[in-house]
Amino acid sequence: MDKDIFTKLLRERGQRFTKERFVILQKALSYDGHFDPETLYLQIRKTGSKASRASVYRTLSVLRECGVIQQVAKTEHGTVYERTYGHRHHDHMLCVQCGDILEFYSEELEKIQENICKKQGFQGSSHTLEIRGYCKKCRKKKK
Amino acid sequence: MDKDIFTKLLRERGQRFTKERFVILQKALSYDGHFDPETLYLQIRKTGSKASRASVYRTLSVLRECGVIQQVAKTEHGTVYERTYGHRHHDHMLCVQCGDILEFYSEELEKIQENICKKQGFQGSSHTLEIRGYCKKCRKKKK
DNA sequence: ATTGTAATTGAGACTCATTCTCAATTATAA
């Protein structure tokens, strides 16, 4: 996503383009998988660019409201995000022990949801399925 | 759920029956809908019984591990629980137009989720499925 | 019933993600 599109997005919200916001946008879109605000913040610092923690949190909220990224989960270790654009749909398993997040996709699951919607006259446009429990590693540790 | 069943549950975990734990159990089961730890804590205090915040958090964890209650969501205002015991599990459809929430249940959907977990070696203990879209009424209005 | 002891409790200190404050800075339109 380039500067102009981003500027336009902000304009529509009555907000200004700033280098801090742009740096945060670029970093957020650089992740193929999941990321959290603190990691993003530290990586921005490491690369010499600068943006405060406050700006990171503020900008991630903006990006979420614009649909550029989405919240994947709120774990005991913080909020996890992922980019929305260019990412095919999938659902999540969340380990309540270590906070690990696994992704999965099931065509069957999607189809059944469509049928359920049809039956109830509901026009579904998106969904979130989060399965919570213990991942393989943490199951072993428990024993 | 009565004292004896609860005592047995705790026994199996090598834990003792205490009045604090029982008070917390009873309060947790008294909610038909959602509740959060702080509310539960304050209501226990108000009714003259006593149990500390620490015990509330500790006991809610125990109850969740026993499957008596489950985490519904982690929100910006904290963790939301609902009773499982004596309540049938269900999922939700949320109308983004009017905010209406429809409940549904699909045995098929549950089974498939179990299979997916098994395949990945994940021990699922609960899940949240929220389908967002337009309800029957709002679909008509749109036309 | 008494006793030994390991489990439990509670007050409050602590953690840590996130939000808030506000003076200094900056983007933007006039």
Added chain:
DNA sequence: TTATAATTGAGAATGAGTCTCAATTACAAT
């Protein structure tokens, strides 16, 4: 260039949840 409203950042504040540890209590063994 200037006026000014938006934005920023350092650090303080908030708040949910966890941890500590001395005092208490459940309960099994006697």
